[in-house]
Amino acid sequence: MSSLLYIFGIVIFFVAILVSIGLHELGHMIPAKAFGGKVTQYFIGFGPTVWSRRLGETEYGVKAIPLGGYVKIVGMLPPDAEQLGTVTVDEDGNRVTKIRKSNTGLFTQLISDARAAEWELIKPEDEPRLFYRMAWWKKVIVMAGGPSMNIAIAFFLFWVVFSTYGNVNDPAVDSGRPVVSSVQDCIIPATEHRTTCQPGDTPSPAALAGLQRGDEITSFNGTAITSYPQLQALIRANDDNEAVVEFLRDGVAHSATVHTVIDSRPATDDPDSTKMVDVGFMGITPSSHYVTGGPLYTVVQMGDTAEQTVEAMIRLPQRVWGVGEAILGMQDRDPESPVSIVGGSRIAGETVSVSWLPTDAKVTFLLMLIAGFNFFIGAFNFIPLLPLDGGHIASALWEEMRRIAARLRGRPDPGFVDAAKLLPIAYVMATAMLAMSLVLIVGDLVVPIHITG
Structure with missing residues (x-):
């Protein structure tokens, strides 16, 4: 029976995280479509496609590795004639991009390749609907929609717990x-x-x-x-x-x-x-005493959670390094160290399967665990660095600040911010995120954290 409950807990947590990922991507897609943008793909997961179906101009589907998701919003990168070369339209009406042979250096070529891949399927009639042409505030709303959805999920779950079961962490x-x-x-x-x-x-x-x-x-x-x-x-x-x-x-x-x-x-x-x-x-x-409260109380408590989350993000590389040392047997794993989705699933499974916790405490713990994951995912995605959503938000804000400064100085419009030039930062950031994710996943398999000690 305990084994079935363990599996049940894992399934509940895993499905909840998949739903959260799906809602995160909806947070991007819905405003993008509302502002007239063209969204060609909405997928949960990465890697090979398991299932997909096209509805209108958007392909919806699920991929084999359920560790994230994405929406493809057309025109994220603006054209750059000097760096990229010329853009022409062939006799069938398709856009043809030619890479200049003068591109040298690894990152320069990567930027050119990324821009070419972005533009090779864009048709002339898509021009008004390209993401980079949106007003800066529309870009902010589109990119903030995803992590804001995670924060909203966390708020709802915290509110449910605080208004019914209560909060034992309140001072x-x-x-x-x-x-x-x-x-x-x-x-x-x-x-x-x-x-x-x-x-x-x-x-x-x-x-x-x-x-x-x-x-x-x-x-x-x-x-x-x-x-x-x-x-x-x-x-x-x-x-x-x-x-x-x-x-x-x-x-x-x-x-x-x-x-x-x-x-x-x-x-x-x-x-x-x-x-x-x-x-x-x-x-x-x-004895544990519990404090209950409504929406305003939840907002106040989430403010404290936000401070702890910012501190956790600052210390994340150091704490992941500690998990790496635990994997190598150099030290015991800190019970307060970060965990991956794998670790969260194991903790959820143990919580549901133990006999010494009452049912209401198990439900509350699972809700708090899912809420905590959502809050961290939302806050992490607001970091103003590509490829995170916060990087695109920062680019949109910088674009408007440049235009305001140009108007005040009586200078010409500086044009759109070229996010492609920040791709080297995105590659470094993505590599670091992948490395930390792998360390945590391996750690959760080799030296897992147990709620029962």
């Missing part, structure tokens, strides 16, 4: 006196990903003191407790010493003497760090 959940959710029977090193005690493990101080689930901690060594972070800080500072813990059990006041011990635990000043510090340890887990 407000740390307010109020902590209630013990569980007491650890023994001290399990933080570096060991297990949840059960083994022979030889030392009993935890909380277990020895007789603390139980449901106890509401009211004071620690005479200090009134108002939140779990406050209690955690006091426990960590107590080192290897005794402390008097006062608590309420079924409404009745009790006290117990706890002898905390020094143990190596993750640092709390930087949640994303893998740094370990020697601190006082007691062995309790507080």
Whole structure:
């Protein structure tokens, strides 16, 4: 049964990501068509075509490698007579592009080849519908439509979770006196990903003191407790010493003497760090409190998520490098390291198949996982570098800024921005993205992250 549930979880996540990819591409295609642009292809996946069907002037289909998708919007690159050569129309009305023999250098030739491939199938009647001829704001809307769709998906899923199940990551959940959710029977090193005690493990101080689930901690060594972070800080500072813990059990006041011990635990000043510090340890887990909210609350929470996502993108190369070292056995894989779609599928499968999670928690986790992937994909695509959508947005904005500057100076219209000249950057960026994707996929297969440790 657990194997079937594992497969079911993988299928749910995989289908959700495919739907997200499809909606992302619709976010490009719909405004492009609305503005009169010509869209010749809409595909999910890359590689050999598995299935396709032409409706009107657009071919819709699915390709063999479901790791992305694309829409073909005609005329992304403008002609360049000096670099590319002459453009003529043959007797059948087809556009014929001739490459100048004076092109030298790898990138120069690549740019010329890309431009030639772009223009060889364009017909004279397509001229008014070419993407590069659109007004700058139309280009921005078309290119922002894809990642904005991912952000919208994330918003909807976050909203569903926050308005029903609630949000345990809100800082407000740390307010109020902590209630013990569980007491650890023994001290399990933080570096060991297990949840059960083994022979030889030392009993935890909380277990020895007789603390139980449901106890509401009211004071620690005479200090009134108002939140779990406050209690955690006091426990960590107590080192290897005794402390008097006062608590309420079924409404009745009790006290117990706890002898905390020094143990190596993750640092709390930087949640994303893998740094370990020697601190006082007691062995309790507080109950989780959930905060619910509507659309405005969701927007605020997504603002915090955006900050974390930007930081994650800045550190992405470094963290992918760490995954590479884990693949080679040079270090253990950081449980907080990024994962690919393969890793996300495995996590989804484990979440659905474990028996210790209630059904509502499983559904919530899957929704948050899918929302998180969509938010990251949307934010990543806004990076202002080709071949990402943000690169085309930046080109459109730069095009309008040049024209405004020319008008203010009384100079001629500088014309359209030639995105083809940025293709060397696009090739480097695409290579880096492919390399990081391969490392993460291999890492998710060789040293996967497990929710169960």
